[in-house]
Amino acid sequence: MSVLAKPFKPKFSKFDYFIIGLTYVFFPLALIIAAFRILPTQQHHSFRGRNARLIGWVLFGTYIMTSLIISLGSETSEEFLNGNLAMALCLLVPAMLLLVAADLADKKFRKLLRIYAEAVLQRRLIYIDHIAIVANQTQAHVIRDLNFMIKERMLPSGRIENDVLMITSLHRESVEPAETQQDIGSKSVECSGCGARTVISHQEEKECEYCGTIIVA
Structure with missing residues (x-):
C-alpha cells in the first residue's frame, strides 16, 4: 500500500482551543458553540476525529465545573458523592468514549488516505467513480477527501474537474521529438x-x- 508523502496529523484550531477554554468559564455557552462548530463539518472524514475530540474535552471540562459547583452547594459528603456520580455518568463517561472514538476515526481516515494514495499514485486512477469503487466511498466523499489531500500536500498539486482528477505531474505524456536531421557522416x-x-x-x-x-x- 502506498505511503503518504505527508502523514495525517489531526490538530485543533485556535477557535477549538477557545471553545475548550470557554468551558471553564461558562460551560453552557461552550457546549452550544461546540455544537454549532461541528455540525457543518461532520460530513467531512478529516473532521470527524477532531470533532469527537473537541466535544469530548468540552464534556470533560463541563464535568470538572459541575463537580466544583456540586461541591460548593452540597451540605453533606453523601450529597456530593451522589451528585458527582450522576455527573460522571452523564458527562465523564461520554467524554471518555468520545476521546476513544476520535482516535478510532483518525485511524480509519489514515487507512482511507492510504487507499486513495495507492489508487492515485500507483494505479493512476483519475475518474472519481473508479476511485470511489476502490475506496468503497460515495463520490461526494471522494471529492472532499481528495481536495483535502491536495490542500494538505498529501498528493501532488492538482484539481478536480467534471469528476476527473487532474494531476499534470502524474499524467503528463512524454512525447519524443521527431528526427529532423540526417545521421552524422551520411x-x-x-x-x-x-x-x-x-x-x-x-x-x-x-x-x-x-x-x-x-x-x-
Missing part, C-alpha cells in the same frame, strides 16, 4: 550502374533501388 553517392543518387552512411553498403548495384560509401 552522404549522397552516385550509383555506378545507373547514375541514380542514394543517401548512404559512412562505410555502409546499400543496394541501389533502381538497378540493384551494390553501392559503397
